[in-house]
Amino acid sequence: DTAVSQTPKYLVTQMGNDKSIKCEQNLGHDTMYWYKQDSKKFLKIMFSYNNKELIINETVPNRFSPKSPDKAHLNLHINSLELGDSAVYFCASSHPWTSGGDTQYFGPGTRLTVL
Amino acid sequence: ELKVEQNPLFLSMQEGKNYTIYCNYSTTSDRLYWYRQDPGKSLESLFVLLSNGAVKQEGRLMASLDTKARLSTLHITAAVHDLSATYFCAVEADKIIFGKGTRLHILP
Numbered sequence: 001d002t003a004v005s006q007t008p009k010y011l012v013t014q015m016g017n018d019k020s021i022k023c024e025q026n027l028g029h030d031t032m033y034w035y036k037q038d039s040k041k042f043l044k045i046m047f048s049y050n051n052k053e054l055i056i057n058e059t060v061p062n063r064f065s066p067k068s069p070d071k072a073h074l075n076l077h078i079n080s081l082e083l084g085d086s087a088v089y090f091c092a093s094s095h096p097w098t099s100g101g102d103t104q105y106f107g108p109g110t111r112l113t114v115l
Numbered sequence: 116e117l118k119v120e121q122n123p124l125f126l127s128m129q130e131g132k133n134y135t136i137y138c139n140y141s142t143t144s145d146r147l148y149w150y151r152q153d154p155g156k157s158l159e160s161l162f163v164l165l166s167n168g169a170v171k172q173e174g175r176l177m178a179s180l181d182t183k184a185r186l187s188t189l190h191i192t193a194a195v196h197d198l199s200a201t202y203f204c205a206v207e208a209d210k211i212i213f214g215k216g217t218r219l220h221i222l223p
Contacts, residue, residue: 043158043203043213058210090157104148106157 003027006091006107013081014115020077021110023091031055032074033104034066035090049074081114088112117142119206121214129222131193136217138187138204147187148205149178152216158203161189194221 004025013019025032033056034046048056052068063079074093078085091107118141128134138147149161162171164180164187171178175198177190187204199221205213 041152041201041216043205043216045211045213056210092158103160103163104158105160108157 003105004091004093004107006089006110008110009108010111010113012113012115015081015083017081018077018079019081019112020075021089021091021112022073022075023107024073025091025093025105025107026072027093027105029093029095029105030071031094032068032071033092033094034074034076035092035106036060037088037090037109039087047074047076078112081112083114086112086114117144117206117208117210117212119204119212119214121204121217123217124215125218125220127220127222128194130195133193134191136189136191136202136204136219138189138206138214140185140187140206140212142185142208144182144185144206144208146207147180148207148211149187149189150203150205152201152203154201161202191219196221196223 007022011019031050033048035043036046037043046058046060047066049068065077068074088109088111090109092104094104120139122137147164150158151161152158162178167182169180175192180187199219201216201218203213203216205211
């Protein structure tokens with residue numbers, strides 16, 4: 001009965017490869033997010049989707065492409081991986097704040113290591 | 116440009132003591148978040164503060180917001196070892212910006 005799940009938990013890959021991280025939530029939330037936490041523990045929001053529509057798209061390289069096939073899923077695809085992409089990526093979900101939602105529920109994180 | 120500053124970045128304190136973590140931000144904000152992160156773990160949402168004067172409490176943690184001063188505080192009362200973690204504030208305006216986090220270590 002996991003609320004927000006991510007797969008894989010660990011991902012080790014070579015530079016130049018393409019990889020995807022999947023996120024699923026069973027909370028019935030409308031809004032989903034991707035965050036990046038670097039090796040210094042700095043956190044940055046990358047994307048936010050509401051009802052499958054992109055609402056926040058921070059300044060991230062266009063090698064990163066989120067895809068939301070439905071409200072319960074927000075996947076992150078990364079092309080041409082670079083060393084600097086190594087980080088922990090967190091998915092989260094919430095009800096939209098415009099309808100009174102606020103608390104975000106985070107997935108366990110995916111630790112991406114690019115060699 | 117929205118900037119968020121947390122202080123202190125590191126804090127080591129004895130059990131039973133009180134302390135406050137500060138979160139300053141540079142522009143008007145729609146809402147302010149506090150999160151907790153244990154080492155190697157995910158983030159846990161603690162509080163969301165929406166309006167000036169908002170105060171929320173959960174156990175030994177209390178968060179407040181002063182939008183005029185652009186300041187939020189996270190107050191820890193009678194700290195216990197289980198509260199050892201990293202605490203982040205995040206401010207939402209047209210984007211969400213996180214502070215650098217406060218690593219809190221509570222000595223038994």
